[in-house]
């Protein structure tokens with residue numbers, strides 16, 4: 001998968017994915033944001049304050065790889081985070097951030113291991129997500145998170161923002177969306193299983209399934 005060469009197809013893909021995630025309750029209100037990397041090296045992002053349920057193809061924002069606004073409406077306040085992922089991960093062509101309920105709930109739990117917020121409960125979680133660093137709380141849009149996010153994204157395609165929600169990059173929008181849905185379902189399982197003795201995959205079982213980290 002290379003960066004998106006057909007801008008109008010990329011716009012349609014962002015809107016289609018945003019609607020699908022929103023209508024299935026994976027984010028709510030005006031939360032969450034999506035982006036893709038275009039072949040010319042610029043980024044197309046959802047605009048700030050928009051609902052993923054109603055954003056239109058003609059309403060997307062463009063930034064450069066530093067997250068600087070180039071054209072269209074003002075980009076998501078997390079443009080700096082999206083841009084950090086693209087700089088850190090040359091093979092990433094899409095980034096999805098959601099406030100999906102169960103992953104957001106895990107991000108609020110006390111005592112979560114900051115190196116890996118969720119155990120590998122299932123094979124699909126190990127395949128699609130792997131390890132999930134928890135980044136310390138910053139207010140939404142607080143650009144001081146950028147250096148840590150960029151550093152962490154060099155070795156992890158999925159991050160959990162404390163008291164906030166997940167961010168995932170993928171080689172394509174379909175893969176990023178697939179991974180963030182898997183994360184949400186595993187967060188749900190994790191919460192369902194709290195108080196039960198669980199048997200996650202062993203480190204060896206998880207390691208053979210782990211996604212490659214380009």
Ligand SMILES: O=C(CO)COP(=O)(O)O
Pocket residue numbers: 030031032033046047048049050075076077078097099140141
């Ligand atoms: O999820 C969000 C902030 O973290 C939504 O913000 P934007 O409306 O600026 O994209």
Ligand SMILES: [Zn+2]
Pocket residue numbers: 031032097098099140164165
């Ligand atoms: Zn957010």
